[in-house]
Amino acid sequence: MAENNRIYLFDTTLRDGEQSPGVSLNAEEKLQIAYQLARVGVDIIEAGFPVASTGDYEAVKMIANKLKGVTVAALCRATPGDIDRTWEAIKGAENPRIHTFLASSDIHLEHKLKISRREMLDQAVAAVQYAKKYCPDIEFSAEDAFRSDLDFLVQIVEKVIDAGAKVVNIPDTVGYAVPEEFGSFIRAIMERVPNIGRAIVSVHCHNDLGMAVANSLAGIMNGARQVECAANGIGERAGNAALEEIIMALYTKKAYYQKEVQVNYKEIYRLSTLVSNLTGMKVQPNKAIVGRNAFAHASGIHQHGVLQNRSTYEIMSPELLGINRERMVLGKHSGRHAFKDRLEALGYTLSEEEINQAFVTFKEIADKKKELTDEDLEALVNDQIWAVPERFKLEYLHISSGTNMVPTATVKLSIDNKILQVAAIGDGPVDAACRAVDKITDVYGRMLEYKLNAVTAGKDALGEVVSRIQIESKVYNGRGLSTDIVEASVKSYINAINKYYHDQRNTSED
Ligand code: KIV
Ligand code: ZN
Secondary structure, three states: OOHHHEOEEEEOOOOOHHHOOOOOOOHHHHHHHHHHHHHHOOOEEEOOOOOOOHHHHHHHHHHHHHOOOOEEEEEEEOOHHHHHHHHHHHOOOOEEEEEEEEEOOHHHHHHHHOOOHHHHHHHHHHHHHHHHOOOOOEEEEEEOHHHOOHHHHHHHHHHHHHHOOOEEEEEEOOOOOOHHHHHHHHHHHHHHOOOHHHOEEEEEEEOOOOOHHHHHHHHHHOOOOEEEEEHHHOOOOOOEOEHHHHHHHHHHOHHHHOOEOOOOHHHHHHHHHHHHHHHOOOOOOOOOOOOOOOOOOOOHHHHHHHHHOHHHOOOOOHHHHOOOOOOOOEOOOOOHHHHHHHHHHOOOOOOHHHHHHHHHHHHHHHHHOOOEOHHHHHHHHHHHHOOOOOOEEEEEEEEEOOOOOOOEEEEEEEEOOEEEEEEEEOOOHHHHHHHHHHHHHOOOOEEEEEEEEEOOOOOOOOEEEEEEEEEOOEEEEEEEEEOOHHHHHHHHHHHHHHHHHHHHHHHHHO
């Protein structure tokens, strides 16, 4: 296949994806996702927006320093200050890319930036020239490009390429395009920008009308060579184009598209599960490619067909994506070796110390639960990844609740090697236990969101609680895991409080 049929995958799970409402990943979680993206083989990982917060800056820096064999990009506004800080974060990468952006639509120029078209053009060119002094790989995005005046956009693209941009991104920032329209838009840019051959055109489509993937593919068909997407399609509002859908459309319809990506298909499902577990954003069961039902056949006629030959009702094989139809279980007799092997097969890269800690939890749970499936192991390791230094640790929990009685909780926590115990009442057992925690920690969190999920089927299933807790002006995601759902809830609440303390410590050390 000719070189210009190669499509570059630019993954923005850690940047646009992390901007999904309610999602907040810490540096360790981001690093785990970055490793898995590298295993999938995406060409560019957009690691974050370093100017957004100290946490984002540190996470981008860690990813840039640790990941090899992949381009690490970071986003910044088109100003020298933003570009300087972004370069500081990514300069340790093997192949760093500065991704700078400025809106180009009249709506944004008039109402958000309050600058003229001329000023926008000058600022965009100046930003690319400024970024170029740091590194050769510069991407420029004209935010809200699809709603911009085409003649003006053609000028911008030409000028930023002259200034040194190697990649020019044409986002449909608000997901307003439909495929034929978006395809023609990209075609017009390819035809009208005189120096377009000196840059790669990229597309970045949002999913507000449910067309992000279709629009991206239309862009590819009309000359775009880079596609920006996110695992499970997460991102601002309705999200971005889903990475796995783009990859599998190009693979399954290769005869039609005649384009190629270089990826490790078997790692796709693991990426989806990891992102879903760490962000707390569950994948809808009927989601294309990675949803629980994507390869489930319910009707008798379909089942009969699939038993005769899978191609009757399947256009791709789940095994190709790393979805294992044979389930593997571990139990209390499984050793550390088997445990470690299984975690590696599930795509986790943990240090020996982290494996040891996870193995202790595994043994505790295996004593209560006969069989631990892959989902259980994932939940358990996510506990590890979500862990922050435990200033407060749950040592004991007793609940009394039932019909016609006031729910009461007795909670014992260890704090800096001291043990404190209090009792509290509440509207329900979780409320009572959290109030007791408040009294001990003297931190009064507000529960904004509470999600309880049974990790697997069965009455002995592990309960996983993900909560969003507001403490002062910030929101922390907490996670707790236990076969007892009240315990899982309290652990999740304490996890958020520990994150708050960790944050406080890091901020005061800055
Ligand atoms: O949607 C968008 O326009 C973006 C840009 C910053 C690339 O995310
Ligand atoms: Zn976007």
